[in-house]
Amino acid sequence: MSLSNVFAIAGSAMNAQTIRLNTTASNLANAESVSSSVDSTYRARKPVFSVQQVQGMDSLGASVPPAGRGVQVDGIVESQAELRQEYxxxxxxxxxxxxxxYPNVNVVEEMADMISASRSFQINTEIMNTAKQMIQQSLSLGQ
Known part of the structure; x- marks a missing residue:
């Protein structure tokens, strides 16, 4: 794997975490919205992720096991948990x-999810910075 692949992988992970943060923010914004029917009540949403895989070849042209090449967002699903009903x-x-x-949004769970997504985004930023530094250092070796 070259260092240029690191940027694509970390970038796709950052994109996935951005979607995760947006759905969490939407859930939190609608946590206390009220509705008069079950059908029109907001339901918590969660993104579904999977690994983007690519079949690789070694230097002799032989097939190697699939390797991850990033994160892909398969969709956003609505929670089927019970809605909160109040007389x-x-x-x-x-x-x-x-x-x-009221929506089936658990505010504590959403806050934990937001912290996790934010931290994951931050880690991928640090990965990209480290890869950039490694490329800069390898370029300066020839001087």
Whole structure:
């Protein structure tokens, strides 16, 4: 693997973590939104990632096991967990039975996910900086 591949891999990971941060921010922003029906209530969203794989060849042209070449976002799925239902007949958004519905967003879990995504983004930034320094040092060897 060349150092140039490191930039592509770390860049794809940074892109994935950005999507993860955006979905977490969306979940947190909608955590206390109220709805009068189950169908129109916001549901927590989570991104789904997978490894981008490439079949490699060695110097003799023989096939080698697939190697990861980055992170790919397969999609964003909605949580199927139960919505929070609260009896509040005086609420303007209450349904005919007096219930309002809140999203299935766990704020503590979302904050932990945000910290994890932020830290992962930071680590990939450091990886890119280290690779850049290694390239600069190898270029200065010939001087």
């Amino acid at each position: 509040s007949p005086d609420h303007p958004m209450a349904d005919e039975n007096g219930y309002v519905y």
